[in-house]
Amino acid sequence: MVARVVTVAFDGVEARRVDVEVQLVGQDQQTVFTIVGLPDKAVAESRERVRGAFAGIGLALPARRIIANLAPADLPKEGSHFDLPIALALMAAMGVIAPDALDGWAAIGELGLDGQIARVGGALPAAVAADAMGLGLICPEATGPEAAWAGGARILAPRSLIALVNHFKGTQVLRAPEPGPLASGKAVPDLREVKGQEGAKRALEIAAAGGHNLLFIGPPGSGKSMMAQRLPGLLPPLTSQELLETSMVWSVAGLIERGALTRDRPFRSPHHSASMAALTGGGLRAKPGEASLAHNGVLFLDELPEYSAQALDSLRAPLETGEIAVARANAHIRYPARFQLVAAMNPCRCGMGGAGRGACGKAPRCQRDYQNRVSGPMFDRIDLTVETPPVTAADMTLPPPPEGTAEARARVTAARAQQEERVRAAGLDPAQGLNARASGDTLDRFATPDEAGRMLLMRAGEAGGLTARGWTRTLRLARTIADLDGCTGVLRRHIAEALIYRRSTVGAEADFSRRQAHRSDAPEIREAETDQAPFLYS
Structure with a gap:
């Protein structure tokens, strides 16, 4: 008999259906457990976690050949969330769970060696995909409040494998989890705290009003970072559609804690040592990068010329298209990345530029060479370029401006x-x-x-x-x-x-x-x- 359980494989923020099929073949002197269907290292290791989890709840694998097939076989399978569906299908094949008990359910979750079900990323897109297929979702207890945000989807969120088995046998009832909290109105610094820089504040307001890309150029201590950090306070909260889009990206990245969502727009500020993969996404499992985590929000790049040329130029396409394509040998993944770019830089390497007290002695060549570290096409995608002149002692003694955030x-x-x-x-x-x-x-x-x-x-x-x-x-x-x-x-x-x-x-x-x-x-x-x-x- 072949037992089947539905799960998902993540293709960017989309969850694609995968059928887990488990069959027990013949009799043998020892257990032989094989997983096929293009699994990666984490999926291949599922057999040992499943073996340990069964031992943790008092079950022994049969002395037979166990074949777990992940269909479609040509779709790459990545991640530890395949543990739970493999274990459930194996239980159904062994007769521990009635095979029809799993009808109408999809499952994701990582198993501990004691039978506990650990949290995994992607619960929200998995719940949305399961609901679209007319299925409910079984997920870890820690991600239940996150999955519950998927509208009318049926959700089961057990803490352990034994609790789930008892639920299907009718000896224990698992309640559907409630959606996590929805936060908004996070406190942000006020524009009144910025001394002087009225022209730069005007540019910041224009950028916020139209969603334009903005670059501040000025010496150290002139308030560039201060103004960038105050931009989220000028932006309206996320709409319902934007909230879902942004939360799906954060869910795949595993960054949603206790199911809590927020209507505040993302503000990401990666260090200038960040690589191209860190900005645009990639790595072994092609996780979303900073540009995608800033979707519908702000990506702030401080010390712009200090980023590598490769990393900066990788942002040129998403600034136009609003998405990032991560191409690998066996996969082509797309993540949304419609962000507002705000950047800051010094006028030259020494930071002071070619005028005023402390002026660079190598101006204007130093300025030209330093600014040329950012490519012309990248500058062409910036709508507002504004100087932030040095803040004087007279500026610091002025009273707070009448208008703020x-x-x-x-x-x-x-x-x-x-x-x-x-x-x-x-x-x-x-x-x-x-x-x-x-x-x-x-x-x-x-x-x-x-x-x-x-x-x-x-x-x-x-x-x-x-x-x-x-x-x-x-x-x-x-x-x-x-x-x-x-x-x-x-x-x-x-x-x-x-x-x-x-x-x-x-x-x-x-x-x-x-x-x-x-x-x-x-x-x-x-x-x-x-x-x-x-x-x-x-």
């Missing part, structure tokens, strides 16, 4: 509501609700500037070598500035301010924007330009 968040929320309503009213793709994601017809309909703005943008493109990507991103940025300004159309002053934030590797584009901004009659544009870095125009 709460006031800025109110404006960001209003601007985002405008964007979503605009796309909804036009019947367009909701995925393009944020200005940073607008493209094609959405961009043409809502970000086309007036005649004066169009002429300014054309001259900037001709003078500064504005790329096609730079052109599109400038329009997106101008649309966000107009939303914060409460304007239905994109005007010349919005284009001018957007061009100020764009960075060209040769400086011509920024220089043209600076000159045009000074010619503008709008005082707010002249003020915006005044706050920008002089070395960007050199």
Whole structure:
């Protein structure tokens, strides 16, 4: 007789069905336990954990040849979560559990040698997949509250193998677990704590309103990291769809504790020594990287030029597509990675740049060489580049600014509501609700500037070598500035301010924007330009 139990194999954040088939063949002097179906090392070791778990609950494996087949056989199987379904199928084949008791259930879980069921990653996507197949899910007790978030899925979360056997025999009843807590409103530092840097704060607000990528350039101690850490406080909480997407990634990575989910947007800040695999995902089991863990949130890269060129350039594709493909010899896995990039760097290796007290004695060559460690295509994907000048003693003695995170968040929320309503009213793709994601017809309909703005943008493109990507991103940025300004159309002053934030590797584009901004009659544009870095125009 062949006993069958359903489980899953993880392909990125998707859980694909796997049928565990166990058969006892012939009689032998000793037990021979074989697992087939393209298992990895962890799955192959399941036979020893199952043997130990059976001994822990007083069961002995029969002196027969045991064959466990994981179908489909050409799908790679990775992870220790195959322990429980193999053990259940073997129990059914041995007659310990009635074979029909497992009908309608999928199972995941790692077994301890004492028969306890240990937590494994991926309970949430496994529960979602089981529900889609019309099945319930048996998972470890520690991950039951996490799996319970999968809507109406039936969940059993036993602590041990013996508790599960007793449940199926009717001598013990396992209650369905309740979903874990849903947290929101995590305390974040206030913008009022940042002294000076009003121009950088303006750029931070624009980035939050439109979901744009942002780069701070300035000497040490000028507040770059402080402002980046305050960005999550300006962002709205995750929507229900975003919460599910983000939690699925964190579940596969095994980072959800006690089933607790949060509506706070992720904020990931990897060290600059992080490898390409750490940023984009990979390794033996192709786990999600920092970029995927920041999905629907913020990825902060401090000391940007100190990252390896390979690691930085690996982010270029996901910044455009919103996903990461991890290609291996036997698998091709995709993880979502639609994050907002915020980066910070010093103007040169010594940190001080080429002006003011403590200026670098090797300027401007030191600045140029240091900034060239970041590739031009990577810079082209950054929408706002802002200088944070040194904070003076006079700045430190100033009273706290009148506006902080709460006031800025109110404006960001209003601007985002405008964007979503605009796309909804036009019947367009909701995925393009944020200005940073607008493209094609959405961009043409809502970000086309007036005649004066169009002429300014054309001259900037001709003078500064504005790329096609730079052109599109400038329009997106101008649309966000107009939303914060409460304007239905994109005007010349919005284009001018957007061009100020764009960075060209040769400086011509920024220089043209600076000159045009000074010619503008709008005082707010002249003020915006005044706050920008002089070395960007050199």
